[in-house]
Structure formats: C-alpha cells, structure tokens
Amino acid sequence: MALDVMIVDDSAAIRKILHRVLVQAEVPLGQVHEACDGKDALEKLKDAKVGLILSDINMPNMDGIELLNRLKADDNFKSVPIVMVTTEGSQAKVLQALELGAAGYVRKPFTAEQIQEKLAGII
Amino acid sequence: MSGIVTSEDIVTAVTEATEEVFSTMLNLPLEKLNPQTATSEPPGSDGVVALVGIGGSWTGSGRIGCSKKAACKLAGALLMSNYPEVDEEVLDAMAEVANMVIGNVKTNFEGKLGPLGLSVPTVVFGRNYYTRSAGVQNWMVMPFRTGEDELEIRFCLMPSQTTQSRVERLRPQVVA
Numbered sequence: 689m690a691l692d693v694m695i696v697d698d699s700a701a702i703r704k705i706l707h708r709v710l711v712q713a714e715v716p717l718g719q720v721h722e723a724c725d726g727k728d729a730l731e732k733l734k735d736a737k738v739g740l741i742l743s744d745i746n747m748p749n750m751d752g753i754e755l756l757n758r759l760k761a762d763d764n765f766k767s768v769p770i771v772m773v774t775t776e777g778s779q780a781k782v783l784q785a786l787e788l789g790a791a792g793y794v795r796k797p798f799t800a801e802q803i804q805e806k807l808a809g810i811i
Numbered sequence: 812m813s814g815i816v817t818s819e820d821i822v823t824a825v826t827e828a829t830e831e832v833f834s835t836m837l838n839l840p841l842e843k844l845n846p847q848t849a850t851s852e853p854p855g856s857d858g859v860v861a862l863v864g865i866g867g868s869w870t871g872s873g874r875i876g877c878s879k880k881a882a883c884k885l886a887g888a889l890l891m892s893n894y895p896e897v898d899e900e901v902l903d904a905m906a907e908v909a910n911m912v913i914g915n916v917k918t919n920f921e922g923k924l925g926p927l928g929l930s931v932p933t934v935v936f937g938r939n940y941y942t943r944s945a946g947v948q949n950w951m952v953m954p955f956r957t958g959e960d961e962l963e964i965r966f967c968l969m970p971s972q973t974t975q976s977r978v979e980r981l982r983p984q985v986v987a
Contacts, residue, residue, distance in 0.1 A: 698931065701900065701907040704890055705836075746914075748931055775914030775929070778921050796911050797836040 690718030691811060692736065696729045696743040696755065697773070702796070706742055706773065706803070713804040715811065726750030730758060738768060740811055745774040745781060753784060760789040769810045773798065816869075816920055821951045821966050822846045825873075828915035829955060829964065832908060837888040844954040844961075853965070857938050858882065859897060861909035864930035865917055871968035872944045873913035875905065879936070881960035897936050906932035916966065 693710060695703045703722045710717055721736050723729035725747040741759070745752035752772055759765040769791035776782070782793050792806045826843055833841040859882040865871040877885070883894040886904035894901050910932045917927050935942060950965045 699903060699907045699910070701886075701890055701904045708891065746929055746931075775911055775918075777915065777918030778926060780926065796914070797832045799835050 690716050691740055692718040692721070692738045693740045693742065694721040694723060694729060694733065694736065694738045696723045696726065696741065696747070696752065698724050698744065698747045700724075702744070702773070709800045709803045710807075712800050713807060715807065726752060726755030726758075729755055733759075733765065740807075741768055741770040742773050743770060745772055745776040745785065753781070753788065756785060756788045756790055771806060771810065773803070814924060816923060816968055818846075818848065818951055820920075820923075821916075821968065822953060824916045824919040825912065825951070825953050825964055825966055828912045828919070829953075831915065832911045833957065836911065837885060837908075839885070839888050839957045842956040844956060846951060846953045849950045849952045849965070850948060852941065852943050853963075854941075856940055856942070859902065859905050859934060859936045860942060861905040861932050861934045862942070862944075863909050863913040863932045865913070865927050865968065866930065866971070867925065867927035868971055869920075869924050869927060869968055870971045871966065873909065873916065873964065873966045874942070875909045875912065875962060875964050877962035878960065881957070881962055882936075884957070884960055885962075902934045902936060906934045909934075912964065913966070920968070 695706050697703050707720055721732055723732050727750040743752040743755055756770055771792045771794060772785045772790050773794045775796045777795050785793060791810050794802055794806050830841055833839050856876060858878040860874055860876040862872060862874045879897045882897055882901050882905050885908055886894050886901040889904045890900060914929050917929055921927055950967050953964045955962050
C-alpha cells in the first residue's frame with residue numbers, strides 16, 4: 689500500500705535529498721508533500737492525509753517542536769509517525785521531541801542507510 | 812561545563828564536522844590545510860559565502876566561502892545533479908552545508924557552554940563584495956581542499972555582551 693509522506697524543512701536541498709532517500713529506501717511512496725516550515729505544513733495537512741512526516745526542528749515561522757506538539761494534540765494526526773531530521777543535536781531538544789511523541793530522530797548530516805534504518809523500525 | 816573554548820577546540824570541532832559532512836552527504840575528498848587566526852575580515856571576495864550565526868550566552872558566527880565553481884561542485888555532490896552556474900539550488904545547498912557544519916560545531920560546544928541557538932543561514936553570491944560581522948575581533952580561519960578546489964571556513968565565538976558585562980561587573984568583587 690502506497691504511503692503518503694510529508695517532508696518539512698526550510699532547506700529545499702534537504703527536502704530534495706530526503707525525497708531521493710525515500711525512493712532509494714524503496715518505501716512504497718504515494719504522494720510526497722513538501723512544506724518549508726511548521727506553519728506551511730499545518731496548512732498543507734488540512735488537505736493531505738499522510739502516513740509519515742519527516743521534519744526539521746529549527747525552522748522559521750514555526751519550528752519542528754511546535755509542529756510536533758500541535759500534530760500530537762490533533763486526533764487526525766496523533767498516530768502519524770513523525771521523525772525529526774535535524775542539525776539540532778542538543779540533548780534537551782532531542783529529549784523534548786521524543787517526549788512529545790516523535791517516533792525517532794536522525795541527525796544531519798545523515799547517510800541514506802541511517803534514514804532507511806530509522807524508517808524500517810517505524811513503517 | 813568548563814566554559815572555555817580554545818582555538819584548538821574550534822579547529823578540532825570544525826574539522827570533524829566538515830569531514831563528517833563531506834564523507835556522509837557529499838562523498839567528496841577533503842584535505843585540511845593549515846589553520847590560522849585573523850583579526851580582520853576577509854578582503855573583497857568573489858564567489859559564494861554562507862553565514863550562520865550562533866547565539867546564547869556565547870555568540871559567534873561561522874562562514875563557509877568558496878569560488879562559484881567550488882559551490883557548484885558541492886551542490887552537485889549534495890543534490891546529485893550538475894550545476895554549470897550558480898543558481899537558487901546551489902545557494903540553497905551551500906546554506907545547508909554551512910548549516911550542517913556550523914550546527915554540529917554548535918552542538919559540540921553546547922557540552923561546554925550550555926544551550927546555544929543557531930540562526931537561519933544567509934548566502935551571499937557576487938563579485939568583489941565585503942562582509943562584516945559586528946564586534947568580531949578574532950577569526951579562526953580553516954582552509955580545506957577538495958580535489959582542485961578550496962574552501963575556507965571562518966569561525967568565531969565569544970561571550971555575549973550580556974555575559975561579558977556580567978563577568979566584568981563581577982571581576983572586582985572576585986579580586987577583592
């Protein structure tokens with residue numbers, strides 16, 4: 689069954705790389721939606737049902753922690769796995785994300801294998 | 812937390828972060844050249860420079876500069892595409908490379924200095940331009956070579972003004 693995915697990152701480069709990695713990982717992709725920050729993601733998720741979200745933490749307008757917080761409080765999205773893919777390596781931020789319900793965390797820079805391994809345990 | 816970051820710490824942290832980005836995301840060779848200190852801004856530049864600011868109890872700035880040819884090469888390696896000229900994707904790729912390198916240096920130093928913040932990257936592209944970071948007196952300058960191209964990473968970190976003035980206010984009491 690095809691999996692619709694949303695990639696949230698203010699870097700178009702990272703969105704492109706993650707899209708490519710999902711294809712390489714042979715994830716049965718349906719639609720891949722992209723958003724440039726948390727606010728943009730929430731707007732686009734009004735019209736999109738997704739089965740996986742990959743999100744950066746440090747973004748303008750609305751960061752990944754706030755996005756995670758809002759989605760986990762929303763009945764429509766609280767069961768959707770959200771993986772944080774970020775340069776943010778501080779223990780406090782990572783723990784906060786995991787406590788809020790993030791399904792996992794991958795630090796940038798990452799290899800395709802690291803993303804694949806993380807997703808294998810989630811989807 | 813020791814609260815002290817030496818020049819050697821900066822060179823080590825920047826080198827490790829750069830090597831990791833080059834080996835995992837770019838798959839390009841990287842050779843470290845001789846680091847040095849600089850008390851002035853770089854002279855008029857050509858090419859691309861990506862800047863990321865650090866904030867918190869310590870403030871600073873990291874910048875990665877290279878020729879437009881090198882920027883196209885790095886972007887091509889990151890995005891697995893061919894870029895004959897600098898375009899928005901090249902600038903975005905340079906921003907992300909700077910974000911990953913300086914972001915990981917920031918994370919490294921948080922163990923010593925406590926939580927630090929990272930700004931959104933800014934990328935400048937042009938000919939014969941000057942950049943200036945207010946208040947910066949000492950840069951650690953770390954050149955690298957990748958193939959036939961070179962890039963230069965500059966990094967500075969200092970106690971923020973608030974912290975500095977707090978330290979200065981406390982100093983007489985400590986001496987007494």
